[in-house]
Amino acid sequence: MINLASKDISHSLGKFIVTAIGVGMLLGIVLIMIGVYRGMIVDAKSLLNDINADIWVVQQDTLGPFAQSSRLYEDLKHQIISIEGVTETAALTFQTLQIRKDKKMIRTTAIGYEIGKMGRPARIIKGREILKDHYEIVTDAKLGFDINDKIRLGRDIYTVVGITKGAIFNNGEPLVFLNLKDQQKLQFLFSNETIRNDRARGINVTNSNIVNAIVAKVTKGYDIKKITEYIKRWKHKSAYTNDEEIVILTKNLIEMSSKQIGLFTIILIIVSSVIISLIIYTMTIGKIKEIAILKLIGIPNFIIVKMIMQESLVLGILAFIAGNIFAHLIWNKFPKNTVLLPIDALMLFGIVVLVSVLGSLSGVYRATKANPAEAIGE
Amino acid sequence: MNDISIKVENLKKKFGKGENSIEVIKGIDFDLKKGEMAMLLGPSGSGKTTLLTMIGCILEPTSGKMSLDDEVIYDNRWILKDTIKLRREKIGFIFQSHNLIPFLNVKENITLLPQMNGVSKADYTKKAMDLLEYLGIRDKAYNMLGSLSGGQSQRVAIVRSLANDPKIILADEPTAALDKERSISVMRLLKKIAKDQNVAMIVVTHDERLLPYFDIVLRIDDGYLTQTKTEDVKVI
Numbered sequence: 310m311i312n313l314a315s316k317d318i319s320h321s322l323g324k325f326i327v328t329a330i331g332v333g334m335l336l337g338i339v340l341i342m343i344g345v346y347r348g349m350i351v352d353a354k355s356l357l358n359d360i361n362a363d364i365w366v367v368q369q370d371t372l373g374p375f376a377q378s379s380r381l382y383e384d385l386k387h388q389i390i391s392i393e394g395v396t397e398t399a400a401l402t403f404q405t406l407q408i409r410k411d412k413k414m415i416r417t418t419a420i421g422y423e424i425g426k427m428g429r430p431a432r433i434i435k436g437r438e439i440l441k442d443h444y445e446i447v448t449d450a451k452l453g454f455d456i457n458d459k460i461r462l463g464r465d466i467y468t469v470v471g472i473t474k475g476a477i478f479n480n481g482e483p484l485v486f487l488n489l490k491d492q493q494k495l496q497f498l499f500s501n502e503t504i505r506n507d508r509a510r511g512i513n514v515t516n517s518n519i520v521n522a523i524v525a526k527v528t529k530g531y532d533i534k535k536i537t538e539y540i541k542r543w544k545h546k547s548a549y550t551n552d553e554e555i556v557i558l559t560k561n562l563i564e565m566s567s568k569q570i571g572l573f574t575i576i577l578i579i580v581s582s583v584i585i586s587l588i589i590y591t592m593t594i595g596k597i598k599e600i601a602i603l604k605l606i607g608i609p610n611f612i613i614v615k616m617i618m619q620e621s622l623v624l625g626i627l628a629f630i631a632g633n634i635f636a637h638l639i640w641n642k643f644p645k646n647t648v649l650l651p652i653d654a655l656m657l658f659g660i661v662v663l664v665s666v667l668g669s670l671s672g673v674y675r676a677t678k679a680n681p682a683e684a685i686g687e
Numbered sequence: 688m689n690d691i692s693i694k695v696e697n698l699k700k701k702f703g704k705g706e707n708s709i710e711v712i713k714g715i716d717f718d719l720k721k722g723e724m725a726m727l728l729g730p731s732g733s734g735k736t737t738l739l740t741m742i743g744c745i746l747e748p749t750s751g752k753m754s755l756d757d758e759v760i761y762d763n764r765w766i767l768k769d770t771i772k773l774r775r776e777k778i779g780f781i782f783q784s785h786n787l788i789p790f791l792n793v794k795e796n797i798t799l800l801p802q803m804n805g806v807s808k809a810d811y812t813k814k815a816m817d818l819l820e821y822l823g824i825r826d827k828a829y830n831m832l833g834s835l836s837g838g839q840s841q842r843v844a845i846v847r848s849l850a851n852d853p854k855i856i857l858a859d860e861p862t863a864a865l866d867k868e869r870s871i872s873v874m875r876l877l878k879k880i881a882k883d884q885n886v887a888m889i890v891v892t893h894d895e896r897l898l899p900y901f902d903i904v905l906r907i908d909d910g911y912l913t914q915t916k917t918e919d920v921k922v923i
Binding site for chain 1: 743787789851
């Protein structure tokens with residue numbers, strides 16, 4: 310039996326493919342939008358995964374250090390390491406910086422870490438970690454610095470000793486790594502003029518041994534949750550397991566953005582559905598005389614319905630393929646991390662198939678209502 | 688079982704409702720035997736196409752009775768529900784405009800209905816090729832319609848109407864796009880098919896030179912029909 314859909318498609322192949330590519334570009338944008346959302350989740354978890362701590366200790370009654378400001382004394386790490394089951398602790402600081410690269414100011418986040426401890430740069434692709442106590446910096450490749458480049462931060466000049474790949478903060482910005490001492494000075498030590506001014510006012514704030522968070526690693530076999538609860542009660546601090554910290558990051562920090570992107574994606578899917586429906590309807594109207602002829606000579610409705618639905622499905626599938634190609638061509642051109650996952654593509658494929666079937670219904674309705682008498686006469 | 692192929696009794700067709708309604712067919716009676724060819728004549732707007740579309744089960748009459756191939760299909764309402772199947776299996780259509788499917792080639796246009804009716808590929812291919820040969824367009828079998836002239840397209844349409852071995856053929860000026868020689872050739876073919884396969888044919892034509900090929904003349908005027916034997920018709 311002749312497949313009418315394939316015959317009709319091959320008769321106007323160029324027009325059909327151009328239409329599919331057009332719809333495909335729209336579907337490609339849908340995939341990119343989903344990819345941006347996935348990228349936000351990946352970015353949010355990236356630093357936590359790199360630090361790989363079991364417990365995060367922050368200022369009491371805060372959701373710090375990422376969702377809220379948090380300040381702790383550095384020596385708290387010595388009390389925490391004394392808890393049974395805790396094998397390692399590390400103090401960390403986080404600070405948003407604007408650094409100059411050539412004539413441009415670049416936004417970045419600096420992490421202050423203790424040499425050799427949790428928080429040190431992962432995935433160094435060039436150079437080395439920080440080994441000296443002062444004035445060394447490791448930057449992410451995205452910032453564009455090279456080994457031995459000089460960067461002015463505050464009152465001091467730092468030398469780039471290492472380059473990382475994919476070291477990003479939870480908002481997707483590339484990271485720089487500093488020795489904890491340098492970072493504390495940069496973040497918490499006031500200028501000489503301010504210190505003198507404060508002294509004259511009777512305020513003495515020269516202590517820069519402050520950090521934003523203490524992270525801890527727990528020996529296998531100990532209950533991380535129990536130790537976390539213990540720190541909360543005994544130390545009067547807020548403490549979170551790594552999983553809770555992930556929830557804070559994904560729920561509190563990027564919830565609004567992800568909802569916005571989710572809504573935008575839904576709107577794009579609806580727009581794509583309407584466009585596919587309109588195209589199928591227009592394609593059906595364009596051959597209504599042929600449909601009337603087919604009905605006139607006795608071709609049953611189901612053959613005509615099959616033809617319209619098959620064309621709609623082929624259009625949807627071709628558009629989906631074009632959309633995938635388009636998305637994979639442009640995904641890395643976006644400034645923020647975009648993650649294209651096969652599961653999202655599969656989900657979109659399901660939606661496209663459903664939309665193609667539903668979208669063809671208007672065309673099917675028009676075709677079934679076509680009067681064979683329309684084929685008679687000019 | 689009798690030899691009447693088309694029987695029409697008091698068939699009426701009214702368009703519109705109430706005071707604005709127009710009765711186009713005002714009670715028509717005629718019958719056509721198997722193997723007979725009828726010439727349908729009438730001035731423009733007299734209801735020829737309306738009558739043809741009602742017999743072809745495309746347009747529902749307002750009232751009356753109609754039987755096709757020994758089967759009552761309409762008796763003040765459709766008796767036969769699947770009129771599409773009836774058209775597919777028993778009726779062949781030829782119209783002024785060739786009404787072929789532009790995205791199918793010549794052979795595919797011709798073999799579409801036999802395929803639907805379950806005829807084997809070998810049989811429908813042979814028949815299509817024989818008919819194309821008879822009408823002198825066998826070499827065009829795999830051409831798309833865009834490469835055919837108007838006359839060639841019309842010949843393809845005629846072949847398509849014959850491809851499903853119809854019991855009834857309804858033709859609306861089938862030779863209008865053909866030259867005299869081809870017109871006569873087509874009429875001979877239709878006459879041969881009518882006789883050999885017992886097919887009843889109603890042909891709308893204004894070409895009175897073709898009168899010798901018909902058995903009956905149906906003249907419709909102002910919604911009324913008169914039926915005359917060909918030998919009794921005086922050509923003016």
